[in-house]
Amino acid sequence: MFSPDQLAQMRAAQERWNDETLAPTLQKTPERPALFSTVSSEPIQRLYTPLDIADTDYAKDISFPGEFPYTRGIHPTGYRGKLWTMRMFAGFGTAEETNARFKYLLSQGQTGLSTAFDMPTLYGRDTDHPLVEGEFGKCGVAVTSLADMEILFDGIPLDQVTTSMTINSPAAIVWAMYIAAAEKRGFPRAKLGGTLQNDILKEYAAQNEYIFPIAPSMRLVVDTIEFAAQHMPKWNPVSVSGYHIREAGSTAAQELAFTLGDGLAYVKACIKRGMNIDDFAPRISYFFNAHNDFFEEIAKYRAARRVWARQMRDVYGAKNPRSWWMRFHTQTAGVSLTAQQPENNIVRVAIQALAAVIGGTQSLHTDAMDEALALPSEKAVTIALRTQQIIAEESGVINTVDPLAGSYFVEALTNRMEAECLDYFRRIEEQGGMEAALEKGWIQQQIADSSYRFQQEVDSGQRGFVGVNKYTVDDPIEIPILQMDPNGESKHMARLNKVRNERDQARWSAAMNDLRQAAQGDHNLMEPILAAVNAYATLGEMCDVLREVFGVYQEVMIV
Numbered sequence: 125m126f127s128p129d130q131l132a133q134m135r136a137a138q139e140r141w142n143d144e145t146l147a148p149t150l151q152k153t154p155e156r157p158a159l160f161s162t163v164s165s166e167p168i169q170r171l172y173t174p175l176d177i178a179d180t181d182y183a184k185d186i187s188f189p190g191e192f193p194y195t196r197g198i199h200p201t202g203y204r205g206k207l208w209t210m211r212m213f214a215g216f217g218t219a220e221e222t223n224a225r226f227k228y229l230l231s232q233g234q235t236g237l238s239t240a241f242d243m244p245t246l247y248g249r250d251t252d253h254p255l256v257e258g259e260f261g262k263c264g265v266a267v268t269s270l271a272d273m274e275i276l277f278d279g280i281p282l283d284q285v286t287t288s289m290t291i292n293s294p295a296a297i298v299w300a301m302y303i304a305a306a307e308k309r310g311f312p313r314a315k316l317g318g319t320l321q322n323d324i325l326k327e328y329a330a331q332n333e334y335i336f337p338i339a340p341s342m343r344l345v346v347d348t349i350e351f352a353a354q355h356m357p358k359w360n361p362v363s364v365s366g367y368h369i370r371e372a373g374s375t376a377a378q379e380l381a382f383t384l385g386d387g388l389a390y391v392k393a394c395i396k397r398g399m400n401i402d403d404f405a406p407r408i409s410y411f412f413n414a415h416n417d418f419f420e421e422i423a424k425y426r427a428a429r430r431v432w433a434r435q436m437r438d439v440y441g442a443k444n445p446r447s448w449w450m451r452f453h454t455q456t457a458g459v460s461l462t463a464q465q466p467e468n469n470i471v472r473v474a475i476q477a478l479a480a481v482i483g484g485t486q487s488l489h490t491d492a493m494d495e496a497l498a499l500p501s502e503k504a505v506t507i508a509l510r511t512q513q514i515i516a517e518e519s520g521v522i523n524t525v526d527p528l529a530g531s532y533f534v535e536a537l538t539n540r541m542e543a544e545c546l547d548y549f550r551r552i553e554e555q556g557g558m559e560a561a562l563e564k565g566w567i568q569q570q571i572a573d574s575s576y577r578f579q580q581e582v583d584s585g586q587r588g589f590v591g592v593n594k595y596t597v598d599d600p601i602e603i604p605i606l607q608m609d610p611n612g613e614s615k616h617m618a619r620l621n622k623v624r625n626e627r628d629q630a631r632w633s634a635a636m637n638d639l640r641q642a643a644q645g646d647h648n649l650m651e652p653i654l655a656a657v658n659a660y661a662t663l664g665e666m667c668d669v670l671r672e673v674f675g676v677y678q679e680v681m682i683v
Contacts, residue, residue: 176532232506366410482521
């Protein structure tokens with residue numbers, strides 16, 4: 125970007141500033157003994173100048189919005205053309221309760237649905253299984269059969285609203301329930317739009333909501349990607365999720381590298397299946413965390429677009445520019461929320477959401493202030509939605525595309541983030557690839573080490589946490605807490621028993637046998653799963669068949 129003479133002049137000017145301006149100031153007023161680093165404990169320089177981005181080539185590394193490598197965004201007009209989708213996470217108790225919350229949020233201006241499922245659903249168990257007793261509806265909605273899914277989205281125009289579903293190991297089955305429920309209401313599968321999280325690799329790395337071993341789990345992910353490419357052009361069959369990697373304690377650079385590493389593992393698996401990269405890559409989406417460090421998060425998103433574009437075009441040979449696009453959803457950092465002084469979380473979420481918007485997210489969920497205490501109340505979730513609406517309507521940050529481009533600080537952070545990501549790619553390959561790195565526990569160890577380091581900084585007081593280790597008070601909490609229907613579980617159980625008693629037993633038996641035979645072979649499992657769903661097989665029944673065929677994953681112990 126600069127000639128040798130210009131660089132020499134800038135170095136001389138900075139040396140003069142150091143001697144004539146900075147040194148006397150430090151002698152009179154020393155800097156505070158604070159931790160001047162990112163949330164990821166990366167050191168931050170006192171000053172950033174053109175010298176910190178001297179090697180940056182504008183056309184190659186930054187370019188214009190809507191042009192390769194998309195550092196400045198995938199759309200030329202940014203939010204001047206279309207705002208991000210405001211997609212609040214919702215799901216608790218019964219399908220009826222969550223359906224009511226969906227309709228409330230849509231009435232308040234939300235533009236997309238995002239579904240949380242309870243722990244039995246996430247682990248592929250029916251609600252009455254003894255291993256999941258007491259977990260009904262506590263961290264999401266219970267969906268055990270097609271009958272629940274029919275109620276969950278009753279009265280919602282599924283051809284007009286996109287739906288995101290946070291489900292992983294049993295994702296193919298839950299997605300099939302959604303497709304079947306939509307088709308029963310007359311919505312063709314080809315017109316359904318939305319996103320299935322379906323990112324099983326991050327479960328082994330961070331969240332631990334896995335069922336089957338890695339190889340058959342990867343088969344299911346590829347099956348869904350292949351099915352979507354053939355039948356559902358508006359659906360994102362996998363949302364590669366860095367969110368949970370970050371929530372587990374990773375740094376921003378680890379979140380970026382391990383998430384993109386997972387995405388590339390899916391790309392490789394689909395190519396191995398025989399799929400053309402441009403037939404599926406445009407529908408792979410991403411899901412990132414928005415943590416407290418404003419500038420680090422913005423740099424992460426900008427670096428993510430650049431790395432993905434270069435990998436898709438230059439490494440994997442994708443020809444379609446849409447394959448080069450990184451499209452991503454963002455959620456503010458749940459791990460940053462505090463039970464102490466929960467109103468402070470409104471401020472944290474606003475800062476995090478602003479970083480996501482300036483970073484160019486396509487979709488955003490803002491956490492509610494009470495989520496460290498319980499599932500969000502109606503009041504809390506409304507404030508969280510209003511936070512997005514105020515950013516969109518009042519802040520002015522949407523008026524120009526990538527407003528921080530050219531900042532010496534932000535560009536230097538973006539470059540550093542990309543370099544760290546590529547270095548992690550190298551180290552992952554040394555482990556034998558992403559799946560091998562997970563099997564060995566190497567990825568898990570990297571995250572655990574970062575999490576431990578961060579917690580030490582908080583516990584020692586080196587890193588301030590307002591309301592936790594600084595500015596603490598003993599005032600009682602005075603915010604409303606969500607109360608669920610106390611009879612919800614019994615209602616759900618009654619519906620489950622009704623399904624089992626009234627379904628066509630011959631059709632159910634044939635569908636379950638077909639699913640077992642398909643799982644034992646190598647054909648795509650989506651059609652057999654859809655047949656079983658339409659025969660009102662339950663989630664647990666279908667997962668049990670797959671457990672019998674695939675086995676169950678045993679966690680790697682890290683010592």
